[in-house]
Amino acid sequence: MLSLKPYRDTAAGLPDILNWGFVVDDGIVVNKDGSLLMGYEYSPPDMFAASPEEYNDLTARVNRALSRFGAGWAVWIDAIREPVESYPPRDASHFPDKISRMIDRERERQFRSQGTFYDTRHTIVFQWKPASKIGRRLQKFMYSNAGEDERAPGDLALMQFKRAMSQFEDAAGQVLGLARFGRYEIDDGYGRVQRRDSLVDHLYSTLTGEPASLNLPGFYLDALIGGRDFWTGETPKLGENYICSVALEGFPAESHPGILDLLDGLPMSTRWSSRFIFLDAREATSELEKYRKRWAFKIRDFKAQLLKIPNAPVNEDAVQMAAETSRARGHAEGGLVTYGYYTPVIVMIGPRWDDLEEQARLVVREVGRLGFAARIEAANAVEAWHGTLPGHAYPNVRRPLIHTLNLADLLPLSSVWAGKPFAPCPFYPPDSPPLLYAATGGTTPFRLNLHVDDLGHTLIFGPTGAGKSVLLATIAVQFLRYPGASVVAFDKGRSMLATVLAAGGQHFEINPNGDDGGASGMLCPLGDLSSESDVAWASEWVETCYRLQSNASCTPAQRNEIIRALNLLRDAGSRSITDFVTTVQDADVRDALKFYTLTHPMGPLLDGQADQLYGSAQFQVFEIGDLMEMGERAVIPTLLYLFRLFEKGLRGQPALLVLDEAWVMLGHPVFREKLRDWLKTLRKANCAVVIATQSLSDAQRSGMMDVLRESCPRVILLPNPEAAKDGIIEFYTQLGLNETEIQLVRQAERKREYYVTGPEGRRLIDLALGPVARAFVTVSDKPSVEAVKAMAARDREGWALHWLRQEGVRYDEYLD
Template sequence: MLNIQEFRKKVRALPDLLNIAFMVGQYDFVKGPYAIALQKDGSLLSGFRFSGPDLESMSVNNINALSGTLNAALARLGSGWSVHITSIRYPANGYIPVEDCHFPDPVSQLIDDERRGQYERESAHYLSEYYCTIAWQTPPDAETGMSSAIVTRPHRKKGQSKGMGFESIIGKYRQTFENILSMFSSRCKVVPLDERNLLTHLHECLTGDRHPVNPPHVPAYLDMLIGHHDFVAGLEPQLDGRHIRVVTFIGYPQDGFPEILEGLSSLPFPLRYTTRFILLDPADALPLIDKYRKAWFGARHTLGSQIGAQFTGEASTSTSEDTEAVRLAFDAQQAKADASSGMVRFGYFTATVVLRDADEKVLLDRVKSVESYLNNLGFVAKVETTNAVEAFLGSIPGHTWENVRRPLMHSANFVDLSPKTSVWAGSERCPSPLMKQSENLAPALFYAATSGSTPYRFNLHVGDVGHALIVGPTGAGKSTLLALMAAQWRRYKGARVIGFDKGRSMYALCEAVGGAHYDIAGELSDLTFAPLAGINKSQAERVFAEEWLEAACELQGMTIRPRERDVIHTAIEGLSQEEGRSLTDVRSLLQDEQIKAAIGFYTGMGRTGTLLDARTDTLSMDNRFTIFEMEHLLTGTDQAKLTTGPVLLYIFHRIEQMLDGSPTLIPLDEGWLMLDNPQFLAKLAEWLVTLRKKNAAVVFATTSLSHLAKSPLLPILKESCPTKIFLPNAEATSQDLLPMYRDMGLNDRQVELLQTATPKSDYYVFTPDGHRRINLAMGPIALAFCGVSDPRDVKRIAELKESYGQQWPVAWLRERLPANRQDWVEYAKRMFEM
């Protein structure tokens, strides 16, 4: 006979253990929409993802301000409220996908292959994300009102009691949640969790799987949606074949400090660290605190000393008191005062670290690492066994009944023990929509190393602005960074690099990738410019020519008034009909002796020779990697400024003409300082806007912070360059330089990082998106092309180029690479033969 009773047993499954029930709705907020979920115990739940500042970059005052703000946010809550703050450490994606790289030459491809190999040979890389979820246990009188969210009663009479009322319940919750969200956003970057992201977060906390979970059309039975997994309970629970271990804190160090557990976000394996705080109103907390106070106060004397005092008739002396009990009684008394002040809230605190892996041996090794880390900090850590399932469930956002640790703690300590700072890893994708490749955003410019096992993805762009400023002393690695940027920029489809170099730092790279290298005003250079050659082609060219002549005259000390403009205009109009259109030609048409003298400086009869006095350009902008060597042009001081300004004005005009929306990088090494003249300020600001719209990124670099601080260009650069990169500087904290760094936006802690950083290795990236000290981790191949500027090396490259032609980089690597890296030479040879 069939035993049907067996099939009617009420067996509990994983969904039965979960608290989530259904979605109430999604609500708009200035930071983005957020969802509110109703749970089985009648509580409401919402959350947000946040990214705190970089701890390494924070001063003590910054840390205290962050903790104070978050504590003030929680102090608004009381009984019925609970908070989960969660740090999820997960494996980072691999190196930039090959299909996203479009290197057009063997050398730039070779440099990236070396960096790819370095990244993949390193230990696994991990990233961390941070979440805060807030639950409110609605009061009992709200139950009838909450039922209206589930059941509609069309025949309810107007004015009939609805308990507290659904709208008022949701309104109260929304107001409190949005206030906390606003306070968090004053110190951290926050993204509210909409329905999809809230479910995704709960599912990830439960399973460890990182994939989106879409809400159903009817947003009910959500426990089934996220809980449809095989779960084995017991002392050593498993979920979907992966072993789970939960490490709970049962003891705390005597002295704590903010971010004491920040190191959990640097461990080289996946984990989830969750802190939960079940808040209490002062009226509820004070009796509990007083109970502790009385207990410890009564424990000051041992039973023996109290009996002895009864027999002798003498009160126990202070010397016979238990000093630890006295201290704890005093702490409890102070806690009463803190609770009464309203500056903090007391509640029940639980902290857990959840680890999981299919390989139990690997998992146990990780558990030991976490235990060791916590114990070394003075915590007492316990690996849960009989309480494992309850501890695991209690770590899931919205679960407040399981694994409640009874000792009270106040909100300031909860904030100190919760994850709230982050290691900024940069963006995996370039944020500029102008850099899109097909339908996807372009990849990051390059990967670098940072602390722990967290990778760093470097982007020049903040939004669609790619302009950047590099500041640091001579010999700190500025030129190497510029060269690496140029080499890695080649990964973008149709990329173009137009660089302004000083000291041939980019000569090796330019020649290796088949670029065009122009040594302006060099002894062997035949480069000449014809700034007026195109005036017969368009009105726009004639306007440029007039403005260029006016700027040249101003550099000679002239004041350009309407009369002088008319003279220049007449000459340009007349010259546009002539065959010859050089400066000498226009000089003969100028009807003003002072203007003639000023322009004469730039003609073949003047100090600049024929550099600017050609009738046709020898400059070609067809090559997609073009470098202008400026060192010879910058020789001298006053002469350099008089010449460099007009040269750069003309080259920038040529650049503007050929920009077509292709990704264009324009590194300016030192030569831009010659533009720090008042008459160029408006033009430079205009250029930066125009170049941004045409997908060009200008990178300014200087070794003189003092020069920059006095330059009229500084306000424009600070405003136009959201990305700033500071190089190591042993004198950064000196009385002369410290105010300059502060003016650039750095705090004292960040300046200290520059002082202790390693030259030619460390770089400090400072953007509105985040701050981080990084290491370029350049291998010998990258250094062979990006770290070369010695005159002997430049001469050797020229010799190899003469002997081997386009394959000279293979011979160069054979000479530069150590014996254990010679296999790269054969690999490079094959690449050139393809």
């Protein structure tokens, strides 16, 4: 008879040491020991520039959320460093010209050459083990209503668990940005719907260090997740990967919020696990009383206590520790904090043990600088890793007690705000790349998006010479990555001339004198009267011109005459201002509009038979520096018509409107109202408005700061060495900056660093411009601008490459 005993191995496998059972509800796992698991992914704020008061408030709120838990509860809080794309793939961008592609490829090479970038994902998983049968019977005996609910114990436990988690969400959901793990469905490509759960995916990734999306099985999760070879010992190995763990043991004498934040910026793939096993007040006070007695026993030596010597020497340290333990006991009894056992471990998983060991030594050195004792686990390697898995509260318990306020200081409650990896605007093609990549601290790249959801309006403030023109030109040329994008910029000082001409765009000098590229009759404001709305706009424009010339509003009779004349022009072949003047029968209106005819100052600009200026290029820049010096009689009608042309060019494509030196517009009621209207309406047209100004005082006096702040969630601040001075600091305070942030703005490097703020976070970034980009976006001085104009006039197609060679920039590797 064949014996089967040799084939029946009784040794425990990996599934046997895993506690995970099966999914019992949406985002809830029941474990083999009867406990329940539920978790969240959370997005902590970027506390890089937070004041001490703000950080203390954050930890206090987290303490209040955690201190409500007691015996039977445990929590695993993980900060998972994962590699991220160092730059968007080329086929995700649609640059329409050679130079804008070259600039982006240069940036791509710069970022990819810096090695692997990492971002951090934060998770929190709670475990609750319901009371035993004896505990439930005692509860039923003590509380008369405890037995009224006839539901099964499992259903009652699940209900209590959900209620406790809902209370935690109410307390911490907003401050931590909680997103609960739960079920989701996917189509497998064969018409079948597969049900999955993100909590199960997370459990798998904590075990293996690999992302996954697993179909929910009809059997225990331990077999599904743990179906790999596992070797124990001092260098444990799971499948093809080794596991190396670093344990934090000795803590410094005092903690402060964010004391371990450096672990959230390590240049490697890690999982920083913080497990906390909660105790109720009775258990905590009992443990603390043991500590107090030990310290009290050390106040006088054994001989003095035995002989009851009254004046024996006193151990002052023991006195202090006994008193501190008594205070801790009072805190536990008062419910201000909850005590428990804290076990922090940093886990690294990879195919080469030598690499993991080197990374582990780096971790030990870094945390040692903070006053922590750390060691690479050897004999305890398996148990240390085992205890980091959510739902496994028994392995590797560290006995010293800490309370939840200390715990909040030690947890990863701050994260580098890296921006969204894709453009968040729902009107853009799905998975569109961010506007541009920039550098920030550590090994995390910054992805700059102007948009917050579908709103892309942006404010840019800063003094002269701080890098505003460089930033605007960079934003404009990088915006061309979106398919069909259009960029229109109103420039002052020709600082965008080199960029727009290099990118194949059009540069227009709005100059009625005919100098510097101005031409006779460039614009025809009354040229399009094809619809009733066109006639209404033209009538309003004529009324504005009349009001500017006469300092009086039109009478009803004059309005009727203006509309009559415009309707006559609808059927005419020519619709210039001169044609209107000869058609309108009101003498006052006729005399007022003569200022805009060819025989008068503004005629060379506005009295055209047809528009010769507004082109079809995706990138257009209007130089209005000379125009702005001519007074509002010239400025307002011209800009109103250019704005009209811009609005009619919006067809739903990604569009960007750049208003440089916007303080001029903020200073006039007509433009203030136009800007107010744009901020409300252009959002629906898929257009982002970028408003840049160097005059902080004019922005404050405009009366629009509240509207600007409400409509422009993205604010970018230029370096300003005088930011902390009286009269200026109030402006930054009005923008919501604290003292730390104001110092960042004051100390930032001009024309390189920028402070980006928004509802998602705040970060100091470096544009990291390469030689090719700098050769164009930094051209703003008059000699260089004139040189570019001359070179572009001689060779419209090839001047940009000649310019690069002249500037000594190597570009061959970035050509198509």
